Amino acid sequence: MDISVRSIKKDYIKWDWQAGKNVPFSDEMTIFTLTSEKAVYALAAIESGHLCHVFFGRRTDDEDLSYLLRLGENPYTPKVNEREMATFMDNTPFEYPVFGTGDYRESALMIRDKNGCTSLDLRYAGYEITDGKPILEQKLEDCTVRLPATYAEDTQAKTLAITLKEQHTGLEVVLYYTVFEGLDAFTRSAVITNKGDADVDILRAMSAAIDFDSREYDFITLNGSWARERVIERSRLHKGKQAVDSIKGESSHQSNPFAAIVSHNADESTGEAYGFNLVYSGNFTACAEVTQFDRTRFVMGINPLDFSWTLNPGSSFTVPEAVMVYSSEGIGTMSRTFHDLYRRHLIRGIYKDTRRPILINNWEATYFNFDEEKLYSIAKQAKELGIEMLVMDDGWFGKRNSDNCSLGDWYVNEDKLKGGLAKLVDRVNALGMKFGIWFEPEMISPDSDLFRAHPDWAIQSPGLPLTRSRDQCVLDYSRKEVRDCIWSQIKAIVDNANIEYIKWDMNRQLTEVCSSALPASRQRELWHRYVLGVYDLQWRLTSEYPHILLENCSGGGARFDPGMLFYSPQIWTSDDTDAVERLKIQHGTSMCYPASAMGAHVSDCPNHVLGRSTDFNMRGDVAMVGTFGYELDVTRISQADRDEIPAQIERFKKYNPIVRTGDQYRLGNIFEDNTWDAWMFVAKDRSEAVFTFVQVLNRPNYRSRRIRLAGLDPDRKYRSSQTGEIHPGSTLMNCGIDVMLSGDFKSATIHFTAV
Numbered sequence: 001m002d003i004s005v006r007s008i009k010k011d012y013i014k015w016d017w018q019a020g021k022n023v024p025f026s027d028e029m030t031i032f033t034l035t036s037e038k039a040v041y042a043l044a045a046i047e048s049g050h051l052c053h054v055f056f057g058r059r060t061d062d063e064d065l066s067y068l069l070r071l072g073e074n075p076y077t078p079k080v081n082e083r084e085m086a087t088f089m090d091n092t093p094f095e096y097p098v099f100g101t102g103d104y105r106e107s108a109l110m111i112r113d114k115n116g117c118t119s120l121d122l123r124y125a126g127y128e129i130t131d132g133k134p135i136l137e138q139k140l141e142d143c144t145v146r147l148p149a150t151y152a153e154d155t156q157a158k159t160l161a162i163t164l165k166e167q168h169t170g171l172e173v174v175l176y177y178t179v180f181e182g183l184d185a186f187t188r189s190a191v192i193t194n195k196g197d198a199d200v201d202i203l204r205a206m207s208a209a210i211d212f213d214s215r216e217y218d219f220i221t222l223n224g225s226w227a228r229e230r231v232i233e234r235s236r237l238h239k240g241k242q243a244v245d246s247i248k249g250e251s252s253h254q255s256n257p258f259a260a261i262v263s264h265n266a267d268e269s270t271g272e273a274y275g276f277n278l279v280y281s282g283n284f285t286a287c288a289e290v291t292q293f294d295r296t297r298f299v300m301g302i303n304p305l306d307f308s309w310t311l312n313p314g315s316s317f318t319v320p321e322a323v324m325v326y327s328s329e330g331i332g333t334m335s336r337t338f339h340d341l342y343r344r345h346l347i348r349g350i351y352k353d354t355r356r357p358i359l360i361n362n363w364e365a366t367y368f369n370f371d372e373e374k375l376y377s378i379a380k381q382a383k384e385l386g387i388e389m390l391v392m393d394d395g396w397f398g399k400r401n402s403d404n405c406s407l408g409d410w411y412v413n414e415d416k417l418k419g420g421l422a423k424l425v426d427r428v429n430a431l432g433m434k435f436g437i438w439f440e441p442e443m444i445s446p447d448s449d450l451f452r453a454h455p456d457w458a459i460q461s462p463g464l465p466l467t468r469s470r471d472q473c474v475l476d477y478s479r480k481e482v483r484d485c486i487w488s489q490i491k492a493i494v495d496n497a498n499i500e501y502i503k504w505d506m507n508r509q510l511t512e513v514c515s516s517a518l519p520a521s522r523q524r525e526l527w528h529r530y531v532l533g534v535y536d537l538q539w540r541l542t543s544e545y546p547h548i549l550l551e552n553c554s555g556g557g558a559r560f561d562p563g564m565l566f567y568s569p570q571i572w573t574s575d576d577t578d579a580v581e582r583l584k585i586q587h588g589t590s591m592c593y594p595a596s597a598m599g600a601h602v603s604d605c606p607n608h609v610l611g612r613s614t615d616f617n618m619r620g621d622v623a624m625v626g627t628f629g630y631e632l633d634v635t636r637i638s639q640a641d642r643d644e645i646p647a648q649i650e651r652f653k654k655y656n657p658i659v660r661t662g663d664q665y666r667l668g669n670i671f672e673d674n675t676w677d678a679w680m681f682v683a684k685d686r687s688e689a690v691f692t693f694v695q696v697l698n699r700p701n702y703r704s705r706r707i708r709l710a711g712l713d714p715d716r717k718y719r720s721s722q723t724g725e726i727h728p729g730s731t732l733m734n735c736g737i738d739v740m741l742s743g744d745f746k747s748a749t750i751h752f753t754a755v
């Protein structure tokens with residue numbers, strides 16, 4: 001990794017309109033080049049002070065890429081022809097394009113100044129290069145919130161900070177770029193400071209903007225719905241704008257803050273792929289715009305819809321971090337780079353590099369209908385089978401026996417848990433099992449003591465009825481006293497019993513977004529202030545209780561985003577635990593998120609969402625591409641299924657180190673052929689690999705299916721645990737292996753070890 005800075009003077013010939021002849025001119029620019037092993041990201045401050053985007057893509061050893069700016073070809077370069085400045089603004093590639101001064105494409109920054117005007121003119125003012133990576137923070141009136149972001153030691157990354165200044169408002173924008181050792185990944189963020197003497201309203205502040213020189217790309221996004229999150233959508237870029245976004249207050253089931261721009265020929269192992277991911281958990285947008293000149297501008301950041309933020313003189317606004325990954329070796333390499341980046345530089349805590357306890361969660365086993373003895377009986381049986389932790393899900397607090405009350409009343413329902421929580425936890429611990437618990441800290445039920453005491457703590461718009469969803473409302477997390485109240489309740493529970501895992505759920509999206517504590521002029525800040533409030537509480541939780549394993553969740557997988565991964569090393573992937581649907585959900589999720597982060601459980605059949613029955617073995621093989629656990633009443637499943645659990649657990653323990661730390665190769669594409677799927681995980685030193693094949697539907701009279709392996713060392717020989725045969729990696733990858741299973745919903749896992 002490296003960041004270089006060079007001053008370059010370029011000579012050009014220009015047609016001079018006034019003189020009516022060609023004249024020479026030159027432009028002196030400072031060019032910044034960030035290089036990783038195989039990628040390069042270059043930008044330049046040209047003589048006029050505009051900061052231009054030069055190139056992002058495959059690494060080249062040529063350090064002077066300034067010709068790519070086409071300044072010589074562009075008759076409107078400011079130095080040569082100020083009278084056509086607007087044309088210059090609308091066709092030059094900019095690093096942080098501003099609104100209002102002639103660039104009509106998607107902008108990165110738009111403000112409203114003291115006069116009500118929205119035009120900006122940002123110019124280069126200097127740079128700094130540091131080792132490592134600074135943290136991102138947002139100062140609020142009563143606290144400072146650390147934003148989730150990738151982190152790195154001084155030897156693991158380098159950061160370039162470029163300062164831009166705006167004359168008439170006094171705004172200063174510092175753009176941060178980080179390049180990481182050993183990864184073709186870059187991050188961007190920005191801090192906007194009001195150094196003027198009047199308030200400025202930020203109306204739009206993107207995290208990244210990239211100008212591509214072509215429109216010949218496909219756009220990949222992850223879209224979906226409850227129980228079918230992160231379905232891959234891929235389409236050709238076309239004139240105009242294509243976007244994925246959320247305005248629901250969270251990343252959402254429907255969309256994910258991920259987008260990729262890939263060459264038309266890109267597949268798992270070939271073609272170019274640019275992946276973008278926003279380290280944020282609220283409203284976002286990722287938009288690709290094909291311009292009049294058949295080029296593409298991509299922007300990503302907080303959704304500007306219904307957003308504004310007032311910057312008083314002296315105050316700053318920090319935009320969330322955007323991650324940018326480049327691969328010239330297909331989409332698979334792009335995904336593996338994201339996985340490595342997140343495992344090394346985003347996920348934190350004691351579980352970052354360790355296997356997670358095998359848990360059993362009682363949600364699909366009992367829903368709200370449980371008591372202490374029921375939970376204990378599940379734990380006792382689970383322990384005998386090798387399961388390591390009991391997680392008590394929704395329904396243990398207040399007077400909650402269904403989803404219509406008690407959110408906000410985080411005290412134990414002793415009608416259900418007789419003798420209190422500590423007694424149950426102690427009994428479970430005495431079995432040799434850990435204990436975990438569910439909370440939904442951001443919510444308030446209208447039927448709760450908390451609501452009766454503080455009705456104004458629910459997010460609401462004066463004059464409008466409270467829109468309920470799952471019979472609940474959302475707490476105003478922009479208010480510190482609200483967060484403090486919930487925090488003290490969580491602490492009381494956690495301090496009272498030996499809690500070693502928390503599932504943090506969030507089961508509705510935001511409506512009537514208004515706060516009774518904010519002035520009218522700041523109401524549109526609430527969407528973002530809410531997310532900052534969530535981050536504040538998750539930071540407190542992970543800092544004060546570092547031994548607790550946190551799993552984020554949102555009605556299934558509506559908050560599977562890098563922001564959440566900063567706090568919890570795992571996230572519940574979907575409420576859909578059907579092993580067939582999970583193939584799609586986990587394939588889509590793996591576009592940028594590692595298997596080590598995907599909450600995945602074996603549940604009972606017929607599946608509660610789909611009514612489908614699949615083989616117990618297949619359910620296990622699919623859940624092993626994740627954190628692995630069970631979500632069923634282990635005292636009531638069939639003896640045959642129960643008998644399979646110990647061996648399944650042994651398999652999980654054996655293969656999890658490779659799945660958790662190795663390289664993932666998607667061999668099948670369930671979105672294109674939903675009759676089968678296959679994948680493999682290869683250890684980093686390529687000494688072993690785990691291959692899994694899933695036969696969703698059998699085919700009559702076809703015999704075996706041949707599948708080419710990937711990621712092995714071509715020069716080493718590997719033994720198959722299935723046949724005992726030994727073949728070179730090159731043979732296994734070029735010729736493939738034959739797999740044959742009988743029946744539908746079956747799977748097989750094969751271990752390859754280098755000999």
Ligand code: DGJ
Pocket residue numbers: 363393394438505507553554555556557572574575
């Ligand atoms: C939604 C989650 O996704 C489920 O796993 C479960 O925790 C329920 N909420 C409980 O209400």
